[in-house]
Amino acid sequence: MVKLMFVSRTFKRIKITVRTSIAKPGNGQMARGNMKNLLLVYNPNGGKEGKRYLVKGLRGVLNHAMMELAKQREIEVCHISDKKTTQKGEPLLPEGYHLNGSCYPEEECIRHKLMGSLKKQSVVRFNPVIITSDNIKEEINDAQKVHLSTEIRNALMKDSKRSTQDFRERFIAGEFNLEIELLKELDQELLGFLLKSILYMPEIRWGASANNGAGKIDLLEVNLQEVTRTRTVKKGKVIEKESEQNLWKEMDEVLKAWK
C-alpha cells in the first residue's frame, strides 16, 4: 500500500479572464447613506497596504445569462425569482420561465441542475474575487489589482441651488480572473450550457448604472482546466501546490454538445 505524504484533490474548473472599462458592483449604501461602496473585506496595516474588497454580483450575471440564453433557444428554465408577484401584486415571473426551484425534482431544468436553489445545492462554486487598488506597488498574492475610483454625483436644483443628489459611488476598471469550480463531473450537455452561458455574459450588465454605460464586461479568456491541489506539512509549515492543465480539446467537444 502506498502511503502518500500529502492530501490532494483533483477537480475541474473554468478560469475566466474578464475586463471591464467601468463597473459599479456596489454593496449598497454605506451607514452614513451618501456613498455606494464596495464590500470591504479587510484593511491590512491600517490601509497602508491597500484595502481589500469583495467583488459581488458575478454569479447573478451568469444566472441572467443562462436565463437569456435558454430563452433564446426556447428552453424553459428557472427564473431567479421564487415568487410570482411582489407584495403589491406586481408580476415577477416573465413568460417562458418557472419559479426558482419549482421544477425540482420531477422535471429539473438545466439551470437548476447547475445552479440549484434553496432545495438543492449548486454544483458550481465561485471562488471569491478579491480586489485592491492598482496604486499598490508591492507584489501581493491575496488580491487582484484593478483601478478603483470614486465618482461624486451631485446635482443642484435649478432655482434654490439646493442639492437633489449628493452621493458618491465607487467604480472599478481593469482586468481580473474569475474561477468557477465544478463540484462534480458534469456531462457534456450541462458543461456545454455552462460554457455557452459564460460566453453570453457580456450581453448582461453587471452592477449599477447599466443604462449609463457601466457594467459591460469583456471576456478575454475562458479555459476549462483540470486542477490538482496538494497540501502537506513540513516542520509545521503548510505547503500548498496547485497544478493546472487546460482541456482545450474537451472544451471544443463540449461546446458542440449543447445546442
Ligand SMILES: [Zn+2]
Ligand atoms: Zn427549473
